[in-house]
Amino acid sequence: MLLQPRILPRFLFITTTTPTSSRLFIRFRAFNSTLIPSVAAIPDLSISIPLPNPSLSDDAPSLPDDPQLHLPLEKLFVPPDVQLPEGPFVSAGRVLKGSNIVLGPYARDAQVSAADFVKSSKRTEDCPADGLPEFALVGRSNVGKSSLLNSLVRRKRLALTSKKPGKTQCINHFRINDSWYLVDLPGYGYAVAPQEVRTDWNGFTKDYFCKRESLVSVFLLIDASIPAKKIDLEYASWLGQNQIPMTLVFTKCDKRKKKKNGGKRPEENVEDFQNLISEFFQSTPPWIMTSSVTNQGRDEILLHMAQLRNYWLKH
């Protein structure tokens, strides 16, 4: 396992030269709080997150009050090989809706035309060995990993979902367009499972993150309908410390009833989560708001995955 002192991602992508494959890495720097500009020091370089850009969808309903988020440039995720124009603003059409992700030249072939379950593995060694690039969905039990996978591939029950936490218990590989994988993982923080089983799950998913050469990026799912949980903050910081490329996916953004959901709207919970993890990261990781009920964020995630994947394949 790669153990590092507390470190911060720069979100500049570099490539390792392992003999079998190349892998995207986020470049990290040793923690140095002086590197982080204080909020007051950030110039007011706000942009508005735009309404839809490259659209793949014909059936995603629009949100009742779509948030117009204002992000300083420092909080954008700029993928590799993107040259932002001089000046304080990024053109509206270049940021994916409901996210901080800038679109780059590798965002192509994002449509899903075929999706097949391949296998369930209990150990990293048993996972498919064909070296195709993959994205892993991870998060607390019941956060909506399997539902998001189904939404991405437009199938109702390709991955099995349940109201009861703990449904997914292995590393499940789904091949997309015969050229890449989505990986559904067991959830963490499932309190009903016996302690030794929980520890085991933790061990094997972390082993998978650290050893899997073809893992392009982890997608860490966070429930945006409730306030931030300590275990999610710990998981985000663990991924950062171990240099595992990560995208934060906020789920259940359709649940908007304030009182029922702890008093805050999804946008507020998303912002709170960003603030809470900012101490672990020098730059904001890529993040995106989603709902598997309304399919919010589906096309945007696919475009984000496409640009990470195409860059990974080329390097």
Ligand SMILES: Nc1nc2c(ncn2[C@@H]2O[C@H](COP(=O)(O)OP(=O)(O)OP(=O)(O)O)[C@@H](O)[C@H]2O)c(=O)[nH]1
């Ligand atoms: N309202 C709403 N409910 C959701 C959403 N995504 C998932 N759910 C519900 O949340 C519950 C759990 O969903 P799953 O997709 O099985 O969650 P999981 O993270 O795969 O759970 P484990 O496999 O147990 O780790 C189900 O009842 C889903 O219908 C969403 O975006 N909005």
Ligand SMILES: [Mg+2]
């Ligand atoms: Mg599941």
